[in-house]
Amino acid sequence: MYPYILVSIALALLFAVSCHGAIRKRPGAFYALAILLVVGEVLYYSLGLRATAPQWVNTYIVNLFTRGTLPTALFMVVMYVGALDHRRPLVRKLLAIRGPLSIMACILTLGHNLMYGIRHFVMLFVAPETMRPTTLVAAILSLLMILLMIPLMVTSFSRVRRRMSAASWKRLQRLAYLFFGLIYAHVMVLFVPQFSHKYLDIILYTAIFGGYLVLRVSKALKVYEQKKASYLRCA
Template identity: 65%
Template sequence: MFIVVMYMGALNAKKPAISKLVGIRGELSIIACILTLGHNIVYGRHIFVNLFTNPAEMKPQALIASIISIIMIAIMLPLMLTSFAAVRKRMSLAAWKSLQRWAYVFFALIYAHVMVLFLPKFSEKYLDIIAYTFIFGAYAVLRVTKAVKTSKNTLPQREYAGKA
């Protein structure tokens, strides 16, 4: 679900298919967060307990993935809360936008988390690695392209002061 939420921010919201989804982007984000919290509860019952009680006994990739997960949860919870319309309406637009920029860090950490877990099992997970790399790489290209186009449209135009 986060992939759908990610791509909605990278694609042109004026396109009919995208505009329909943009209207429910907050709700989709909330659902994705709830599912992610469930994922963390299921895996965290053992892994997070080990992280806080006996990290030296953890495999390096499990330790790194757990630390990334804790950071992701710390970023995700405020993003989830501000996806509720009642919360969003109480915030200034500038504060909301500033907080929402953390979604880019969150998305990058999803990729890092998956790679930390999958790369040690490359022979088994190479198709997953290729798929995630394509999904996140294409998203990064689309999002950067949109940001560049948006910044060109919003930058003040300067007149050329030099001689022709």
């Protein structure tokens, strides 16, 4: 069983750390790269290259994109950067590119949805009764995630963010928590029915999202206690 999500997280972290400076200076170049990867993914399938390419290319490279694990791993980096202590050097370093990483993850996710949506989204609107229950639910969750992801992606661009008030931006970005939860739900809907050979993936995703939940709630409680103590000192 190939641990796609672990490999994807390692690649996402390596990319974020090694390209940190370049991403800060030229984020647009990396958005263009993400778009090119999506275009390449579409062409790879539409030209029938998957059928003629060596199996290892599909298994170890192409599937990281088509299965959506690489963009999901980028989202996980974004998640944990927001949940960890910002005073830590590595966290502070990645915090500076959290927006661009999120945008790249969104672009790659749209590519993933494009590949699967050609069939599943069409069936969802044309003949939902012909779909398997798990596929139907997964497609509905995907549409909900896209509806959440688009405004989150748009408002992650620095130019858009500067035009918004801090309160409005923070309020909208809180939708990210719901988005992250839907990612987990989407994965579980697809993997739980295949528990016999997806149990490792289920454990890994549950540990990753569960760990994030614990860290985020712990951080929120700590901030609340700090604000409460500050208020009492000023009262």
